[in-house]
Amino acid sequence: MAETAAPAEAAQVNGLRAARRSPASHLTEAFAAGSVPGTATLREIPYQTMVGIRVERGSDAATRVASVTGGLPASSGDVSGSDAAVSVLWLGPAEFMVVAPEESHGSVGGSLISDLTAALGSDEGQVVDLSANRTTFELTGSRAQAVLEKSCSLDLHPRVFKAGTALATEIGHIPVVLWKTADETFRLFPRASFADFLGRWLVDSMREYASPEVP
Structure with missing residues (x-):
């Protein structure tokens, strides 16, 4: 009996995984379109x-x-x-x-x-x-700090906000936990109900880096 239960449980878990949707899954294409690799890249880690x-x-x-x-x-x-x-x-x-x-x-x-x-x-x-209750956004690149500074009141200068630091704050008036995981990488933990607003806010804040420079 136990030998047949394990595959059944695995199939159930896989079925649940296939059916679920993350809070920002509908923004995947917008995140990709608004990202500039090495400069400012945004993704959800669901x-x-x-x-x-x-x-x-x-x-x-x-x-x-x-x-x-x-x-x-x-x-x-x-x-x-x-x-x-x-x-x-x-x-x-x-x-x-x-x-x-x-x-x-x-x-x-x-x-x-x-x-x-x-x-x-x-x-x-x-x-x-x-x-x-929450999802995870990861913002990385040489301009990641600049993107966040447009709407975050924390001092994000590397002398103050070092890699390995996490604080509760607001980004675009949305409460988040902001965690700097590496020199140019930040993780944001918004509540699931705010994921759409914050995701669009970040894409808009990245827009200048995705636009070609005007001569």
Whole structure:
């Protein structure tokens, strides 16, 4: 019986994957048309596993949670994690967001969320699946910072906003978590309901770099 159950479960998972649509899937062509490789390129990274955590740093529960994630960031802007795949972003003194690949989600066989829930146990705190709550935009290129500076109040100069920094802010009046993953690469985490507006806003902000220079 078990031998036939696994293929059936795999088929169900594949069926669900084929049927779903990401919050900005309808903008794929617009992102490609508005991008200039090396200058400003925008894409959606859909279906990442995201988990909201509330736990007091220094508590036994925080120690157990940290053992699952590979650590918890210590202060504003910090990002920690076990490896390149699992990252933990600081949102507040006792609030964090874990970002991990789709494969970490329980719906496709991953155990990250259940492991975090077990680590918290009955102690005070919270573990919430946010995977369907937000999507991920990645903006990269030599003008990525300039595109964001058109509508972001943060000081994004590399001396201040270094690679490996993540902060809550607004882009085009849309609340996002902004994470600089490399010198010319930023990831934005808007709520799914704002993905269309923010995606179009970013494409419009990139427009000058996609236009030929006027003699």
